[in-house]
Amino acid sequence: MRVVQILVTLSFGDAVSNDCLAIHKLLEKNGYKSSIFAENIDKRINASYVKKYSSLPKLKADDVILYHLSTGSELNLKVKDFPCRKFLIYHNITPSHYFASYNGATTKLCAMGADETILLKDTFEAGFCDSQYNLDELRKIGYTCPLVVRPILIPFEDYKKKPSQEVVDKFGSNKDLVKNVIFIGRIAPNKCQEDIISTAYAYNKLYGDEKCKVRFILVGSANGTEKYLSELIAFAKILELDNVIFTKQIPFDEILGFYKTADCLLCMSEHEGFCVPLVEAMCFDVPILAYKAAAVPETMGDSGVLLETKDPATSAMYLHEILFEKDLRSQIIEDERERLKRFSYDVVSKEFIDTLKQYIEGVKS
Amino acid sequence: MSNVRKIIAEKVASTNLSGTIAIPFDFKKLRGKITPSGTTRIPEENIDIIRKPDVVLVPHNPIGRVCSWFMGFFVYGIYNSQNKLNKELTSVLLESERLADEREELLRRISDLDIRLMKMEKSK
Numbered sequence A: 001m002r003v004v005q006i007l008v009t010l011s012f013g014d015a016v017s018n019d020c021l022a023i024h025k026l027l028e029k030n031g032y033k034s035s036i037f038a039e040n041i042d043k044r045i046n047a048s049y050v051k052k053y054s055s056l057p058k059l060k061a062d063d064v065i066l067y068h069l070s071t072g073s074e075l076n077l078k079v080k081d082f083p084c085r086k087f088l089i090y091h092n093i094t095p096s097h098y099f100a101s102y103n104g105a106t107t108k109l110c111a112m113g114a115d116e117t118i119l120l121k122d123t124f125e126a127g128f129c130d131s132q133y134n135l136d137e138l139r140k141i142g143y144t145c146p147l148v149v150r151p152i153l154i155p156f157e158d159y160k161k162k163p164s165q166e167v168v169d170k171f172g173s174n175k176d177l178v179k180n181v182i183f184i185g186r187i188a189p190n191k192c193q194e195d196i197i198s199t200a201y202a203y204n205k206l207y208g209d210e211k212c213k214v215r216f217i218l219v220g221s222a223n224g225t226e227k228y229l230s231e232l233i234a235f236a237k238i239l240e241l242d243n244v245i246f247t248k249q250i251p252f253d254e255i256l257g258f259y260k261t262a263d264c265l266l267c268m269s270e271h272e273g274f275c276v277p278l279v280e281a282m283c284f285d286v287p288i289l290a291y292k293a294a295a296v297p298e299t300m301g302d303s304g305v306l307l308e309t310k311d312p313a314t315s316a317m318y319l320h321e322i323l324f325e326k327d328l329r330s331q332i333i334e335d336e337r338e339r340l341k342r343f344s345y346d347v348v349s350k351e352f353i354d355t356l357k358q359y360i361e362g363v364k365s
Numbered sequence B: 001m002s003n004v005r006k007i008i009a010e011k012v013a014s015t016n017l018s019g020t021i022a023i024p025f026d027f028k029k030l031r032g033k034i035t036p037s038g039t040t041r042i043p044e045e046n047i048d049i050i051r052k053p054d055v056v057l058v059p060h061n062p063i064g065r066v067c068s069w070f071m072g073f074f075v076y077g078i079y080n081s082q083n084k085l086n087k088e089l090t091s092v093l094l095e096s097e098r099l100a101d102e103r104e105e106l107l108r109r110i111s112d113l114d115i116r117l118m119k120m121e122k123s124k
Helices: A015-029 A074-081 A104-119 A132-140 A156-160 A165-172 A193-207 A226-238 A252-261 A276-283 A296-300 A312-324 A326-343 A345-361 B004-015 B044-050 B061-069 B087-094 B097-123
Strands: A002-010 A033-041 A050-052 A064-069 A085-090 A126-129 A147-149 A178-184 A213-219 A244-248 A264-267 A288-291 A305-307 B039-043 B075-079
Touching: A002 A015, A002 A074, A015 A033, A015 A064, A015 A345, A064 A074, A074 A104, A085 A132, A085 A345, A126 A132, A126 A345, A132 A147, A156 A252, A156 A276, A165 A252, A178 A193, A178 A252, A178 A276, A178 A312, A193 A213, A193 A226, A193 A244, A193 A312, A213 A252, A226 A244, A252 A276, A264 A276, A264 A312, A276 A288, A276 A296, A276 A326, A288 A296, A288 A312, A296 A305, A305 A312, A305 B004, A312 A326, A312 B004, A326 A345, A326 B004
Parallel strands: A002 A033, A002 A064, A033 A050, A064 A085, A085 A126, A126 A147, A178 A213, A178 A264, A213 A244, A264 A288, A288 A305, B039 B075
Antiparallel strands: none
């Protein structure tokens, strides 16, 4: 029996790809013969167990496919015809309407993905979902197979690598005079970075006279969402904000540098199937302020602070409390450390492998 | 888990400042306004809002062909209700002195590209 993971794109460093690679290692460690096949593979991923989908060998009835579903693709419908056992790993698909004004191709892919997810409802024996939010979504569209919630496997070891000294020096100094509020994630309309800019505006209005200033750093690639980025930059300029920084795509060590020097992670996203940056922030002891939407409250658990409104004055006031009330900050960090235990590699990997065994071998551990 | 959320919520509620800051420009007005050439179309009624000395502005017409080459820049043209470029307003906005360096650099790069494009077209 072989366990084959299939996905549309294996990128470098994104959550789905990291999850796929981590699952591969886990499968091998547990004695499974594992490999990964993808239609598109990032050139930086050079591993013998990663191959182009076009070279997928003929599968046998007892082989197992773990299919990562996170976007639209013709590949999605081919899965139906594989003559083997099929299990789903569902990462959610961003609703297409978010991209309608920005990127026709992405809009189409998201819309296709939503339709294809419905068409695949009777294809899988069972599945894994990153969150209860994702699981509920599948149930709503008619999935009746066994489904379990299994958070994304996060490679926490990577976060121990050395952060960019340049970023640490530039953004980690003068903390008494300037605080860093970050958001890490693709520049994408569903992530609503404009609401972070609105918060920055309200913050300047309410607290602009204070000695300690705050800068808002939006870290993330705008690949495919250049129009949205242009609008965000224009918005910040129209509001005359000089404390909003767009880094665009940066190397991993620089991302680590921003986490290391952050005083708060502000997330105003409206659609997340899990939201890995929240867990990353917990890992770096960065207090989180997040808008309560989609899977965000689930990932946060009882930790961090949730916003029930997008009113910019309210988010600015919450932010000010988090940045400057030392006791509250300490308590938030303590809560986040507790919450982080839920996502530890050991906990999630055990859950995954135990459930997989149950699924494919009928073994209860 | 702690009661941090409750503490902060109560403190913020007690200030009575929620809802008091109005954002002076609706982000949605920018949404989807970027044309395939890369030009952001700003309707005339918003002219006062964008008549800011630090808004990057270059005329649309002379550079329309190569706008999309400049993903890092956003290029404004002022359009009237007939969707035609309002040259008068655009040229007024171009006069901002504080923009001089940025504008000249942008125009220089556009000019360079325009020449390269013309050469490419000639060589076809």
